[in-house]
Amino acid sequence: MRILRVAQDIFPDKVGGAPYHIHALSRDQAEMGHDVTVLTVSNDQSLPQTEQRAGYTLVRLSPRIELFGNALFAGTVKYLRNAREYDVVHAHSHLFSSSNLTAAYSRVTDIPLAVTCHGLMSQRVPEWFSRFHLNTVGRFTYNAADVLFSYTALERERLRDLGVSSDIRVIHNGIDVDRFTPVGKTYDRITDATGPAVVFVGRLVEGKRPRDVLKAFQIVQDNIPEAKLFLCGDGPLRDKLEQIVERENMRESIRFLERVPYQEMPAVYRAADLFVLASRTEGFPRSVMESMACATPVLSTRLEQTEQVIEQAGQTVPVGDTTALAEAMSSMLDDRDALRKLGQAGREIVMREYDWSETVEQTTQALGTISTSTPSQQQVDSDQAEEQVIPAGSNTEHEQ
Incomplete structure (x- = not known):
């Protein structure tokens, strides 16, 4: 198949669960023999507008305007005019104007369109705006899709309640279980510190509520003074969080790892x-599944998308309840045997239900059902691509 993927963010230009998902899916589909082009946005003039990466073609367009981290590409419509050169267009998330515009263009031209829902609510904008956007532009975008991918059956129900009538396929957000394993090297900056280690992984933004983590950890230290908290990630709240740590004299127990290479x-x-x-909203966070794959137990806020899975391998508490978060953190760290059993349970769940190779296979098969190319033409395209594709062991991509 010839696939045009439209995505505002892609790894490693941007870090995060969705950007990595888009990159890895494009990489692996290219390795399968498909011709994949990714249309994205970048204002970094040092990067080439077009490049070959990990077997797929990456096209960067400059942002024309940006609001709440949502960029409208300059030249998006002009590029979409060539979309008929592709068998299917795959857009990502209703939260980005590039996906909304792609949906509108697809409606007019009848180009086969797939859309992946990476979560219904945004962490970048006020909640009221996110709900308004979902019930208007979001619903339009999802109804324009010939096939819509959601991570969970619960998310599919929410989309139906929203009034989305498109064909919805539930495809789990899988993890590379051969890379994320309990056995292997550990991170020196964490293992060199004494005491139990708690890790937060994610962007330092309001939606992730990292201040709740700091406040809860202060309470934990009353019971477990030797415990350490490591914040892995960066973002606009970094300076404020460092000021809190400094003001509370917690520099020795709370440490910032910044961005760690993927x-x-x-x-x-x-x-x-x-x-x-401690997030107030999530889609189906990759960081949770990566932690579970490494047999590290999870403590999370009670989010309907993830609650059922996490409570089989950890604990959940109400959003914003820092006392409950602290109590759960303390009780879990106090029972080492229970932690070990929860970690093992998490690894088993991911191995059984969230293998990344199955995510790629199921997504690719679903795209094939709406593709404009015939099965015989897809085989011809695949055979031709196999002669050009970069072997899996020879590419030099840098992942994060």
């Missing part, structure tokens, strides 16, 4: 005794 993330999870997430 290839080193398994070592971070392995070194931790507990992974904590």
Whole structure:
């Protein structure tokens, strides 16, 4: 198949679960023999507008305007005019104007369109605006899709309640279970510290509620003074969080790891005794599944998308309840045997239900059902691409 993927963010230009998902899916589909082009946005003039990366073609367009981190590409419509050169267009998330515009263009031209829902609510904008956008532009975008991918059956129900009538396929957000394992190197900056280690992984933004993690950890230290908290990530709240740590004289117990290269993330999870997430909303966070794959238990806020899975391998508490978060953190760190059993349970769940190779296979098969190319033409395209594709072991991509 010839696939045009439209995505505002892509790894490693941008870090995060969705950007990495888009990159890895494009990489692996290219390795399968498909011709993949990714249309994205970048204002970094040092990067080429077009490049070959990990077997797929990456096209960067300049942002024309940006609001709440949502960029409208300059030249998007002009590029979409060539969309008929592709068998299918795959857009990502209703939260980005590029996906909304792609949906509108697809409606007019009848180009086969797939859309992946990476979560219904945004962490970048006020909640009222996110709900308004979902019930208007978001619903339009999803109804324009010939096939819509959601991570969970619950998310599919929410989309139906929203009034989305498109064909919805539930495809789990899988993890590379060969990379994220309990056995292997651990992260020195964590293992060199004494005491139980708690790790937060994510962007330092309001939606992730990292201040709740700091406040809860202060309470934990009353019971477990030797415990350490490691914040892995960066973002606009970094300075404010550092000021809190300095003001509360917690520099020795709370440490900022900033951005850790993605290839080193398994070592971070392995070194931790507990992974904590305090978000007010999430899609199906990759960091949770990566932690579980490494047999590191999870403590998270109670989010309907993830609650059922996490409570089989950790604990959940109400959003914004820092006292409950602290109590759960303390009780989990106090029972080492229970932590070990929760970690093993998490690894088993990911191995059984969230293997990344199945995510790629199921997504590719679904795209094939709406593709304009015939099965015989797809085989011809695949055979031709196999002669050009970069072998899996020879590409030099840098992942994060």
